[in-house]
Amino acid sequence: MRIGKSRMLRISGLAAAAVLAVTGCSTGGSAQTAAAGNNQVPPTASAGELRDHALNSLQGKTAAFVPVGMGTPLMEEWNRQLERGFKAAGMNYVLRDPNWDTAKQAEAVQSLINDKPAVLVVHNFDVQILAKLIQQAQQAGIYVIQINMVSNYKSDAFVGADTIDLGRRIATDIVAQCGASTQTSHEVQIVQGDATSGFTLDVMAGAKEVFDQHPEIKIVSTQAANWDRTKAHDITATVIQQHPNLCASWGFWDQMQYGAAAAIKEAGKLGQVKVFTSDHSNIACEGVRDGMFFQSYGYSVPTQGTDIVAIAKYLVQSGQAPGTARIADYTPLVKIDKSNWNQPNMCYDGKNDGLTVR
Template identity: 25%
Template sequence: MFRMKTLGALAAAGALVVGLTACSSGSDSPEGEGDGGSGGGDEGGLITIIVNDPANPYWKTEGDLAQAKAEELGYEAVVGSHTGDTNTENTLIDTAIANQSAAIILDPANADGSIGAVKKADDAGIPVFLVNAEINEAGLAKAQLVSNNAQGAALGAQEYVNQMEEAGTYVELFGAPSDNNAQTRSNGFSTVISQYPDLEKVGEEVANWDRTEGHDKAQALMQSNPDLEGVLAGNDEMALGAIAALKEAGELDGVVVGGFDGAPDAVEAVKAGEMAYTVLQPVAEFSQTAVELADEYIRTGEEPETEKQAIDCILITEENVDNMVSPFVYEE
C-alpha cells in the first residue's frame, strides 16, 4: 500500500494564445488601441502582464493580483498567457512593444528560450520584471522574483520524511524539464531524503506540472511498484492527479502524498486528509511586489538593488491549513 504525500503539478498548456487574453481599466481592446502617451490609460500608461496558463489557479492568481495592483497604482493592465509556448510568448512581447507598454510583468515560458523575448523588450526600452520563474541570463530583466524553491523543497521534504516515518518506498513526479524550478525542487528533495537510507526512491516520471499527466504517470508507477508507500510530486497538480489514480485503485489509504504550491484544491485535499501537506508559494507577494517595483522604475528610473530575489515558502499541514484565508493567501 502507498503512504502518499504528493507535490502538486501545474496545469498543462492549453490552446495557443496569439494575443492578450484579458484587459481592464476601460479599454475594450487587448491591443490598447486609441490610448496615447506610453500606450496605456490616461494615468500611468499600460502594464502588460504575461502568465503561463490562467486555467491553472496558481497562474490565474498571479495574473489577477498583478493586474489589480497595477490598476490600484493608476495603470491600465492587460493579461496575456503563453501556455508554456515560447512562440506565443514572443508574439505577446511583440504586442506589448507595439502598444508601447510602460513595463512588462512576465512569468517566462522557458529558462533559456525566453531570454530572446526579454532581450527584445529591453532593447525596445521596456523594463521587464520576471515572476515565478527565472531565465538563465542576468542583467536583462530589472528583477526576477521567485519563490525560494530550494528552501520550500527542503521544508516539504523534511515533512515528507516525518510523514513516512523515515522509511519506505516512494516515487517522484517531476515537473517541466524546461523550468529551472523543477530541477531545483527535485534537488532539494534529494538533499534531505538522501540522509535517510531507509527511504528508497523506486521510480521517477516527468509529468510536466499537469494533473492529467500526474494521474497517468502515477498509474504506471503504481503498476511497476505495487507496494509503493509514497508519492512525491513537484507541484500540486501532479500530486492531485496521483491522488485521483490512487483513489481509482483503492490504494490511497496509507500512501503519503506531498504537494507544492498551496493551490486551493490541494488545500482542500490537506483538510480532507488525502494530501499530507503542500508547500505554499508566495505568489500573492511576488506578483504584487513586481508591479510595485515596475511602478518605482517608471516613476523614478531606480532599479531594484538586487535583480534575483527569492521569497520563502510556507509549509501547510492539517495543523495550520485553516490559516489559508483565500487562494494562495496565508494569515497567522
Template identity: 25%
Template sequence: MSYKKRSAHGSDSSRRYIHIIRIIEVLMVVMSFVSIMVYFSVKPDFSASQKENAHLIGVTYMTMNNEFYGIVNEQINHRVEAQGDNIVLRDPTLSVERQISQIEEMLDMGIDALVVTPVDASALTEVMKKAKSRGVKIVVVDTELEDPELADVTIKSDNYNAGKAIGQYYCSKHPEGSRVVVMTHDEAMSGRQRVQGFLDAVSQNEKTNLVGEIPCEGQYEIALPGLEGFIQSGKEFDVVFCLNDFAALGAATALEKYGMLDQVELYGVDASPDAKALINEGRMQASAAQFPTRIGTEAADSLYALLNGETVPGEVVVPVQVVTKANVASFTIDRWQ
C-alpha cells in the same frame, strides 16, 4: 407657346420655405461651432482607467490554467488600474513558442514593462535581450530566467527550500525510508529547484529509494495519466512528491482510481485550497505554502518603482511554510493565502 403666371400666394410660400431651410442651416452651423468650442475648452476626463501618457504593461505567465497565476495577476491588475495604466494579458498555455510570439507582439505594441513567468527558462533569452534593448522594464515572477541578469527584478517563492522543507518533513515521519516517485517539470527553474530541494533532503536517509520520475509540466491533466501509467507498470512505491499542488491533484485522482490514496503518501508545493482540503481530510500529508497574494503585491510594487526610475533589489524571495494536518486549520482552507 404660353406660360401661366405664378400666383403671388405660391411665390410667398416658396420664399417662406426657403427662409426656414436657411434658418435651420444657420442653427446647425452654430450648434456645431458651440460643440467644437466646448470640446476644446473643457479638458477630457481622464479617470482612474484612462490617463494621459498611460503606461502599457505586458503580462504573460506560463499558463492561466493554474489558479495561482490568477491570484498573482489580480494584485498586479488592481494596481495597474488604480494607476490609470493599461494592461495586456496573454496566455501561452505552456507553449514557449507562443510565449515568445506574444512577447514580440507586445514589444510591437510599445509596452513600457513586461511581467513574465517563463515557460522555458533558457528559451526566452533572445526576446528578453530585445525587450531590454528597447528599455522595457522586466519583472519575472514565480520562477526565473536562465540568465537572471536579463530581469530588472525576479520575485519568487523560496523554491529550493519549499522542496527541501517537504523532504525534511517526510524524513521526520519515515526514518525507516520508503520508495519515492517524483513528478517533475524540468523546463521551469522553479520546478527544478523544488525537486532538487526535495531530493537533497531525502538523500540524507540511505533507506529512501527514488523509484521513478514522471514529467508532468505541473499540470493536472498530464500528472493523472502519467501516474496511472506508472501504477500500471507494476512498480511499487509508497510516496509521491509533486512539484506543485495542481500536479498533486492529478496524482491524487490516479491514486484514488486504483484504491491507493489511503495507502500512498502524497506531498506537494503551493498549499492550494484543494490541497489544504485533502490535508485536512488526511488524504494528503503536506504541502509547502506559497503566498501568491504577496508575490503579486511585491511584483506590482517593484513594477511601479521601476517605472518611476527607482532602484529595486535584483531578487525578492518570499518564504514558504509547510502545511500539515497539525496546522492546516490556521490557514483559510477554501482560499489561497
C-alpha cells in the same frame, strides 16, 4: 486543468521578502542610456514634489503580463492582483494569454516589445524559451520582472518562491515519513512539472542536497507530467502497480498532483502512500481536508502579485536603466497540513479575497 475556488495567505509584502540586489549588470542599448540619471527626485524635495513625481511617473504607463496560460487559480490570482495594483497606480494593464503554447508565448512577448510597455511581467515555461527576448526587451527600455519560474537570463527582478529551499523542506519532510527510522519501503515517486523549468530544476537541486544524505530513500520514479493533471494520474497509476509498497508521492504543483492522488486513491493506497505537493490554491486545502494530500507548501501567491506591482512602481519611478540591477524577492513558505488547512487566508481561489475552505 481549470479548478475553481481557493484561498489566500497574506503575510507581509515586499518588506517581509528576502531581497538581493546586484548592480552593474547593464545590457547596454541607447534606450537605457537615455533613461539613466533622469526622473530623479532630490532628497530635499517637498512631500508634494515627491507625490507629483510618483504619480506622474506612473500615470498612463503600461504594464503587461504574459503567463504560461490562464484558467487555473494560480494564473488567475496573479492576474487579479496585477490588474488591481497597476490600475490603482494609474497605469494601463495588458494581459496576453498564450494558452499553454510556447510558440504563442514567445510571439506575445515579441509583440509587446514592439508595443514598448514600461513593464513586462513574464512566467517562463522553461529556462531558455524567453531568455533572448527578455534581454531584447530590456535593450528596448522595458523593465522585465519574472515570476516563480526563472530564466537562464536574469532580468530586473524575480518574484517567487525560493524553490531551492522549497525542495529542501519537502525532501526533509519526506525523510521524516519514509526514512530510516520508519517501518516503510522507503520508496518515493517524484512527479516533476516541466523537466526544463526553473521551478523543477531548483526544487530538484534543493531536494538532492537532502536525499544525498539519506541513501535509504529509494527514488523509484522521476517523471515529468508537464503540469498536467491527467499525465500525473497516468504516470502514478503505473508506478503504484509496479511499486505497491510505495511510501510517498511528491508532485511539484497542487493542481497537477491532484491527478496523482486520484490514482493512489483508485488503487486503495491513500494513507499508506503520503502525497506531498506545493502551492496553496483551494485544491491544496481541499485535498488536505479530504485526505488526498498529506501536506503542501504555500508560497504566498497573492503577495507575489502585490510585490510585483510594488517593484514595478519602484523601477518606473527610479529612472534607472532597465538591465542595470538584479533583485530577487522570495515570498514566505508555509507548510499546510491537517493542523492548519482551514486557517483564514491559508488558500486562495483566484477570484476572492479572504476565501475560507470548509
